Amino acid sequence: MPFWSSKPGKPPQLGSATSLSHVQPPTPSLASTRPWYDGWGTSRKVLASFFTALALFGSGLASGWWLQNELVARQESSTAARPDDGTLDDFAANIASGAMPDLRGLGSDASKQILADSGIPVDRVEVTTRAAAGRPGIVIEQTPPFGSSDTAKVTLVVSTSAQVPVVENRSATEVISELQELGAQVIVKSRYQPDAVRDGALDVDPPVGAPIPDAVTLTVAQSPGSTYLSKLDAMESGCGTGSESMNGKKYENSVTCTANKPGTPKPRKSVWNLAHAVDEMRATVGVPTDSVPGTRVRVEVFADGTPVAAVDAGYGQPADLYARVSGALQLTVVATALTDSGSSRDTEAVLADPTILGSQQAIVDLTGENSWPTGGRDSVHCW
Numbered sequence: 001m002p003f004w005s006s007k008p009g010k011p012p013q014l015g016s017a018t019s020l021s022h023v024q025p026p027t028p029s030l031a032s033t034r035p036w037y038d039g040w041g042t043s044r045k046v047l048a049s050f051f052t053a054l055a056l057f058g059s060g061l062a063s064g065w066w067l068q069n070e071l072v073a074r075q076e077s078s079t080a081a082r083p084d085d086g087t088l089d090d091f092a093a094n095i096a097s098g099a100m101p102d103l104r105g106l107g108s109d110a111s112k113q114i115l116a117d118s119g120i121p122v123d124r125v126e127v128t129t130r131a132a133a134g135r136p137g138i139v140i141e142q143t144p145p146f147g148s149s150d151t152a153k154v155t156l157v158v159s160t161s162a163q164v165p166v167v168e169n170r171s172a173t174e175v176i177s178e179l180q181e182l183g184a185q186v187i188v189k190s191r192y193q194p195d196a197v198r199d200g201a202l203d204v205d206p207p208v209g210a211p212i213p214d215a216v217t218l219t220v221a222q223s224p225g226s227t228y229l230s231k232l233d234a235m236e237s238g239c240g241t242g243s244e245s246m247n248g249k250k251y252e253n254s255v256t257c258t259a260n261k262p263g264t265p266k267p268r269k270s271v272w273n274l275a276h277a278v279d280e281m282r283a284t285v286g287v288p289t290d291s292v293p294g295t296r297v298r299v300e301v302f303a304d305g306t307p308v309a310a311v312d313a314g315y316g317q318p319a320d321l322y323a324r325v326s327g328a329l330q331l332t333v334v335a336t337a338l339t340d341s342g343s344s345r346d347t348e349a350v351l352a353d354p355t356i357l358g359s360q361q362a363i364v365d366l367t368g369e370n371s372w373p374t375g376g377r378d379s380v381h382c383w
Helices: 040-076 088-097 108-117 172-181 360-367
Strands: 125-132 139-143 154-161 185-191 201-205 215-221 225-228 234-236 239-246 249-258 270-273 280-286 296-303 306-314 319-324 330-337 348-358 380-382
Touching: 108 125, 108 154, 125 139, 172 185, 172 201, 172 215, 225 360, 239 348, 249 330, 280 296, 280 306, 296 319, 296 348, 330 348, 348 360
Parallel strands: 125 154, 185 215
Antiparallel strands: 139 154, 185 380, 201 215, 225 348, 234 270, 239 249, 249 348, 270 330, 280 319, 280 348, 296 306, 296 330, 306 319
16 A cells, blocks of 8 residues: 555545645554565575476476477388387387387487487497488487397497489389388389380489489389281271281281282372371281292381381291381381282282280270280389
């Protein structure tokens, strides 16, 4: 209560009957006459107790926060799965027991601190490094294993950044094995590529030389999809399809074309729509077994009007034909007689079981048939 107040809690009003001469200062109590420092001893004890309690609380809070952060770091680590990540209580109990803690996925400094808190001196700890996939600077291997009581010597292997290896001209099996040894999960995709070695590595993501993350995508050469040219309907045909004997052997899916005489102004031809789905054409070229001995023919192949292959073959002398037709819309075949048959019978050229090849899905789309070769469809696998 202010010393100038005549009534508790109510100051005098100016102009009222109350005057300052009537205001009596309060009588000092016995307590107010004691020195200010007289109660300091008691206050000091109270403050000391308060700050001690506050320090203990802060220490417990900091320890709990540190342990919780270590557990979170452990759970978010991308290293190999551990038998049991455990709870915060399990983690703390393991430290208190003096047994070897599970340090995989933790940083080197944090691991040393945990070992020290477990009663394992730092001078017993040896730290080495090894290139590995994923985040660098974390423990990827430890000796002794988690839970062991023999901690006379501790070895920690800490990861350093590993680079994506070269994959060109290597088998997929070899590349996958190398990436797995570095700790990466390998996602394998397949793709058909003309002239590529089947099951050879084509591409990798991330690219060669980049740091290896936890997962790497490897593209592998896929076996092609294929079908016989005779399975397609010709847009324009100077050839027949079906079984044919050539050089004493029967071919069930042949294309047999009537050969044009040399110099024919408008030669007969056969045209097929490839719908940009085919990359290669392969066949064996010759003449029917019942042809006149000595008969010879020439077979030419065009992709959208551009010559892409030509072979000469004869009676008893077949020849292999290979044409690269990637991206072509139309395939054209023209046969020409190189000798006179000596009879009224037309000279014929045989394309024995001519096969067109492309990606598996493209061939299915072209033919509407599931003619998958051994190895299956386009696919993605994880290793």
